[in-house]
Amino acid sequence: MSDADSAYAYAYERLADQLAEQVRNGTLRPGERIPSVRRMGEHHGVSVTTVLQAYRKLEALRLVEAKPKSGFYVLPERAYRVPPPRVSTPGKAPTLVTTTDLMDTIVAASTDPDAVPLGAALPDPALLPLRALSRSMGAVLRRDVASGHAYGSPSGVPELRREIAKREWHTGRTAAPEDVLVTCGAAEAVSLAIRATTEAGDVVAVESPAFFGTLQAIEGLGRRALEIPTCPVDGIDVDALEHALGRHRVGACIVTPNFHNPLGSLMPEVEKERLVGIACERGIPLIEDDAFGELYFDQPPPSLRSWDEDGTVVRIGSFSKTLAPGYRVGWILPGSRHMTAVHRQKLASTVATATPPQLAIADYLTGGGYDKHLRKLRRLLRDNVGRLRAEVAARFPDGTRLSRPRGGFLLWVRLPDGVDALELHAKALAAGISISPGPIFSPSGAFRSFVRLSAGHPWSERTEDAVDRLAAMVGSAMV
């Protein structure tokens, strides 16, 4: 393909993608025969071989099947009939986070390099531009050996702050470099945001379920968590949050409106606007953790900052899910109200983020390949999520419920009644498969019937076999 900026290396990939979209959005219906290879080729002005490659890819994605001497048909898609899990129903009182020991044990287990990696929320190294980043790292260190010597500015290196600010444009609201502080990953940014906006003993409202790292931070900082009912499709229930704010003194609220971990949910724009309105009206800091925001499947989602008129939103991002988790680079836009406090906390926390990884990422971003990389990554992850959903839907027993992520690469699975996620986790790990059990996403160990699966790795026979074995374990746990 001549267009150097295209996310598609081959014409068949573009065609397969267009057809997959038509299957997913229902233009091509289950059971329908898709046009013959010859007709499709004539229609798109591509060769029969190209069309055949596209159809084979759709077969591999379990979207169509070939029938001998008849053609290709859209598969009756069980994955689309498996319902999503229901809105969560957490307890109504603030609670201490009591699950951090469990989290530590499980997170340590999920890094076993020999296990099939359905547990950790990390993209496969093969999907990340690690070589290009290494070249950038080499170049910046050759250019400026001293960059490894001095402490940098607590706010981060100017080159990177500028690049991050430029990218904010995609999220519906521009930013200036001075609005950005570079952090040691989103993890540090979350911790700075909590410390800057609340005090020990305060209540922090969180989604239910919530990313376990955030819960660990709440526990470590001596705050309490107030879980708010959350929908696996549309995110936090804004009415429930408003109700809870009327009953409890809440110091801050942390949400992941875009492709939530573990739900994959995406808040509708009207709900985002309402959420920001409520936070602004009540003067409650609203921390937006957007670690997955760049990994959308269709449209870039607007950030909560788009509706923020008075600096109430504290926005957080990261390069961990798109570039290199090991570089530990994220950022925070504290908003006008919290800028001074966050800056002070950063100084007290790590003084400054390590300079060489910041410079390397800035060099890579200014090189211009990031958007192309992201387009490809989004497409691969969307295919992987589709494939994993289809396999789980086809193999897991009736009674299973499955999230429908609109971005990211995580699946939230409600197991059939009677199956315990912690027991399944232990059994799967003993069989060389890592998964994340639901209780680590709750301050009180709820979600015992849920697991999170990661589709961050290229599909392989090993993954397919692991899903098959997991399904058998789930089936045998039911009886």
Ligand SMILES: Cc1ncc(COP(=O)(O)O)c(C=O)c1O
């Ligand atoms: C929602 C969310 N926030 C923050 C983080 C931490 O990211 P980082 O590696 O940038 O510290 C993660 C990592 O999984 C995450 O899923």
